[in-house]
Amino acid sequence: MRTLFSGTKPTPKTSPHASFLARPVLVALFLVIISTLTRLLLLFKTSIDIDYSTRNVLGLFGIGLFYDVINALYFVFPLMLLGWLVPVGWQNKKGFRITANVLVFIMVFLLLLNAVSEWVFWDEFSSRFNFIAVDYLIYTQEVIGNIRQSYPVGIIISILLLLTAIFTFLLARLAEQSAFRSFRFGMRSLVMVGYVVIVAVTVLFVDNKVRQFSSNVYVNELAGNGMYELFSAYQHNELDYNQFYLKSDDGKVSAEIRTLIKTPESHFINNKPFSIERNIVNPGPEQRRNIVLISVESLSADFLGGFGNTQGITPFLDSLAGSSLFFTNLYATGTRTVRGLEALSICTPPTPGQSIVRRPKNEGLFSLGSVLKGKGYQTRFIYGGYGYFDNMGYFFGHNDYKVVDRTALSKKEIDYENIWGVADENLFQLADKEISGAVKSGKPVFAHIMTTSNHRPYTYPEGRIDIPSHTGREGAVKYTDFAIGQFIRRARTRPWFKNTLFVIVADHCASSAGKTDLPVDRYKIPLLIYAPGFVKPAVMPRLMSQIDLGPTILGLLNFSYRSKFFGYDIFKLEPGRERAFVSTYQSLGYIKNDSLIILKPQKLAATFLPDFKNGAARQAQQNKHLVDEAVAWYQSASFQFRQGMMKK
Structure with a gap:
């Protein structure tokens, strides 16, 4: 038995090329978790104005999860693209791991910053991101200045950077221990095509109207995803009355x-x-x-x-x-x-x-x-x-x-x-x-x-x-x-x-x-x-x-x-016509x-x-x-x- 197995190397517990799907999946899960926690915190903040019917609670979290997943599909595109284009042989190299982890660091920071921004925006407008947030992205000088004068920005950013470093480290360790196997370019291309098709379908057939299920506006807002709503507002900053609204001859x-x-x-x-x-x-x-x-x-x-x-x-x-x-x-x-x-x-x-x-x-x-x-x-x-x-x-x-x-x-x-x-x-x-x-x-x-x-x-x-x-x-x-x-x-x-x-x-x-x-x-x-x-x-x-x-x-x-x-x-004006x-x-x-x-x-x-x-x-x-x-x-x-x- 010893002779039979003496030349056999033990099977590694992890795949050396796990990064193609491991990092996108882990970042997507992180996004869903952060979005769910944000939703819970905003729900707590607005608790007295919520109608806690079974339909509202189930819809709030169920539809919210739906939008979180949709947003995650869009958000991980850079990681999917990186894993698809980089050859398998390069994905073990230190340079690739550093590049991938830097990208993850940036994405994690954006997610944490988005969560804090949603809290601040909700505090001001009691809603998810909308046209106002789009305007704020355009007029950055006034908005950033307003934020700096209203909040301890330096302390907040420092805390976010520290949390980002911790979460990036944990995600990197989890990626190395993941069960995802490496794929040759042909198989990676098939996965990528399937992913792009799914994203395209969601872009064409999913909009932010799905969350409009309740008579309680706060419930509808909480059922959304802030980042998704931001880009939806950017896309629809002008609405054609004839196309979208009830019209007559x-x-x-x-x-x-x-x-x-x-x-x-x-x-x-x-x-x-x-x-x-x-x-x-x-x-x-x-x-x-x-x-x-x-x-x-x-x-x-x-x-x-x-x-x-x-x-x-x-x-x-x-x-x-x-x-x-x-x-x-x-x-x-x-x-x-x-x-x-x-x-x-x-x-x-x-x-x-x-x-x-x-x-x-x-x-x-x-x-x-x-x-x-x-x-x-x-x-x-x-x-x-x-x-x-x-x-x-x-x-x-x-x-x-x-x-x-x-x-x-x-x-x-x-x-x-x-x-x-x-x-x-x-x-x-x-x-x-x-x-x-x-x-x-x-x-x-x-x-x-x-x-x-x-x-x-x-x-x-x-x-x-x-x-x-x-x-x-x-x-x-x-x-x-x-x-x-x-x-x-x-x-x-x-x-x-x-x-x-x-x-x-x-x-x-x-x-x-x-x-x-x-x-x-x-x-x-x-x-x-x-x-x-x-x-x-x-x-x-x-x-x-x-x-x-x-x-x-x-x-x-x-x-x-x-x-x-x-x-x-x-x-x-005659009375009654007001x-x-x-x-x-x-x-x-x-x-x-x-x-x-x-x-x-x-x-x-x-x-x-x-x-x-x-x-x-x-x-x-x-x-x-x-x-x-x-x-x-x-x-x-x-x-x-x-x-x-x-x-x-």
């Missing part, structure tokens, strides 16, 4: 929108399909007053005392409300600054996907700036950050506004700044300087001022208010209120004050997340119009959309003009009377009876009449922009 919609848009003071000038171009006629002398429109970053209605807040974080605005025309039933069109700027400048319902502010071919649009410029106004968009962010500078600069941003301030004029822009008090000092200089020409001024301080990291100059900087949203709200108060008080000493209309409105709410797809309470924003001796103090409780503000301002000033706006002058628009990048909401219509991709439409106080919504029998109205508004707006009909 063009002729029917064209007639319907003209019926909906018609008001007593308006007269259509042509019968072109989808045209809403009309003359607005307001008899009597025009009031060529200066207009100062302040759009406040993330100012939810419930921050103000007039909406029931007892924290006292908007003392100036609360005091100003009693001297103003105070609108108490206004709804923002969306959840991003660019949506608010779109609504306030071109007065159009939100179109699915990206805001028009960010889209190509958005130059020369019919805007509030173009109307007022035609009336002899000097128009300004004044912003405390850099105008290139979110394409704001380009959009306003190409739509009849002069853009004035932080580059107009010298270092000595800046008391404080963070990555988003200068402190709001410095922004308003710039606005005061710009307006005071412009009115000397004898022409009226329209200045749209966009604030930035009410934004994470919630930092501002110390000593201005009784809440320390960088402690939370409430402090940022109170600081912005302080800055607005300082600006208005300073304006009262200027010669142009008595001839000026001050309009204070939010761009959107501080948070739009809720149990329902479009929680209407999270879209309510404040609006104050202040002009002593011209606008009488009063409360306006009528339902109103953010897109109605432009026509309402023009109506208050008694202007006659040719309009392409979708908005109403709320004071000319409506509002709310949206995410996919869901399009239409509020009228006590109902909420939601249009979604896959040509879905549903009718809800929302609770306007807590945002809950009960699905009701379909209201076909209101669905038809919602389709008319949204289909028309999308058609008009695509066909260039929003141009001047």
